[in-house]
Amino acid sequence: TKKLYNKMLPTTFLQKDEMSNWEDYIIQNYKTMYKAYFDQKKYIPKENLIEFSFENFEKDKLCFIKQIYEKFSISDFDSFEPILIEYLKSINNYKKNEFKNIDDLTKKKITENWDFTFSKFGYEI
Numbered sequence: 541t542k543k544l545y546n547k548m549l550p551t552t553f554l555q556k557d558e559m560s561n562w563e564d565y566i567i568q569n570y571k572t573m574y575k576a577y578f579d580q581k582k583y584i585p586k587e588n589l590i591e592f593s594f595e596n597f598e599k600d601k602l603c604f605i606k607q608i609y610e611k612f613s614i615s616d617f618d619s620f621e622p623i624l625i626e627y628l629k630s631i632n633n634y635k636k637n638e639f640k641n642i643d644d645l646t647k648k649k650i651t652e653n654w655d656f657t658f659s660k661f662g663y664e665i
Contacts (some may be wrong), residue, residue, distance in 0.1 A: 563646060571653045578660065587611075593661070600629055 581589070590611050597604045605624060609617040643652070651665050656665050 553575075563649070566648050567653050570657075574657045575653075 554617060590608060602621075602624065606617060606621075608614070609620075655665060657663075
């Protein structure tokens with residue numbers, strides 16, 4: 541997210557970028573987004589929502605995508621499955637970005653602002 545903000549967003553500005561440090565903006569944006577999600581989630585019928593961790597998704601992408609198709613009664617998974625399998629094979633060697641160590645001040649900001657999401661999703665801070 542930080543890399544995206546630093547590289548891509550300034551190219552969309554008509555004026556000089558006044559935000560030299562996106563960290564506070566990202567932290568606040570994440571907090572606002574997830575507070576709104578948790579506040580409004582109760583209005584989403586259970587049959588219209590599926591949640592799972594990215595870590596579990598990474599372990600078996602095909603299975604999770606199939607579950608999504610089944611949960612939402614999306615037709616033709618059988619015809620899509622071979623295409624999906626080929627695509628998943630093509631990205632099999634994809635290497636995720638590794639995060640450098642986060643400084644103590646940023647960790648403190650994240651803990652103070654995102655602790656509610658970590659606990660709701662069962663992640664350790």
